[in-house]
Amino acid sequence: MKRILSVLLSALLAGLLFSGCSGSPAEPEDGDRPTLRLFIINGNYSEGATKDSVWKAIEDAADVNIEISGMVNSDDYYTTLSPRLNSATDMPDIFFSVPNGSGGAYYTWANQATGILYDWTNLMAGKEDEYPYLNKLFTSEQYRNVTFEGAHTLLPHCDVPNSGWGIYYRGDWLVKIGYYTEDENGEKQPRVPVNMEEFQDVMMKFSDPSYNLNPGTNAHVR
Numbered sequence: 001m002k003r004i005l006s007v008l009l010s011a012l013l014a015g016l017l018f019s020g021c022s023g024s025p026a027e028p029e030d031g032d033r034p035t036l037r038l039f040i041i042n043g044n045y046s047e048g049a050t051k052d053s054v055w056k057a058i059e060d061a062a063d064v065n066i067e068i069s070g071m072v073n074s075d076d077y078y079t080t081l082s083p084r085l086n087s088a089t090d091m092p093d094i095f096f097s098v099p100n101g102s103g104g105a106y107y108t109w110a111n112q113a114t115g116i117l118y119d120w121t122n123l124m125a126g127k128e129d130e131y132p133y134l135n136k137l138f139t140s141e142q143y144r145n146v147t148f149e150g151a152h153t154l155l156p157h158c159d160v161p162n163s164g165w166g167i168y169y170r171g172d173w174l175v176k177i178g179y180y181t182e183d184e185n186g187e188k189q190p191r192v193p194v195n196m197e198e199f200q201d202v203m204m205k206f207s208d209p210s211y212n213l214n215p216g217t218n219a220h221v222r
Contacts, residue, residue, distance in 0.1 A: 033065050039081055039092035040070045052215070054168075070096070078105055085109060085116055099154075110148040119151035169202075173213050177205040 059066055069092075071077040081097075082105055084090045099106040109116045120138060128135040137143055138152055146156060171190035174180060179202060180188040193199040205211060 033059075033063055035065045035067055036062070036094070037092045038066065038068045038070075039084065039095040040068060041077065041096050042070060042072055078102055081105075091116075097154075099148075107148065110151065110153045112149065112151050117151075117153040119153060120155070121152050170213075170215075173206060173211075174202070176213065177202065177211055 055066070071080050081092075081095060084092060085095075097106050097109075099110075108114065112119060120134070124131060124135060124138065134155075137156070143156055146152070146154060169190070169192055174190035174192065175188045179191045179193065179198075181191050183189050193202045206213060
């Protein structure tokens with residue numbers, strides 16, 4: 001169960017560098033969804049994200065509950081993560097790691113003899129059509145040789161050109177403040193700002209209470 005969920009959630013969250021971890025599956029109680037545990041940089045600041053409608057949509061699409069924990073990017077991150085990877089009950093399903101910045105810890109975890117990290121090639125066997133994006137990623141010329149001891153244990157991190165971050169907008173909010181185009185059916189489709197002037201205008205209108213933009217609503221752009 002955890003193996004399938006790790007692939008599914010990684011497909012939804014592709015763009016972050018994750019490793020799927022093995023361990024004893026935590027079977028859900030009757031009527032409950034299984035919980036997928038992530039340990040990432042700054043994961044200790046994720047409380048606000050758990051209230052977002054996009055977060056909830058990802059949980060519903062994967063039929064899991066997501067728990068995020070972590071530390072800031074410092075020595076404390078690996079000091080906290082390492083004991084959890086040696087725990088049968090507290091091991092995260094997916095975690096962030098920069099191999100060359102892990103003080104050698106990643107290379108110990110990636111050794112297939114330890115049983116800590118999955119080889120994604122084996123994990124994806126027979127599921128190539130079910131997860132076409134991941135299959136394309138791991139077989140691409142750019143990433144097919146990104147292995148350690150012949151095993152694919154990393155989902156590569158993808159940066160936005162000239163920036164380590166991307167900007168996500170609430171599409172329904174953009175429509176509400178007038179940033180939209182109309183499709184062939186006359187339906188309004190959100191349009192993102194294309195220059196600094198529009199970006200500043202969007203930020204001002206997003207913070208204007210007269211537009212009554214509520215972050216707790218369930219509308220979002222998939």
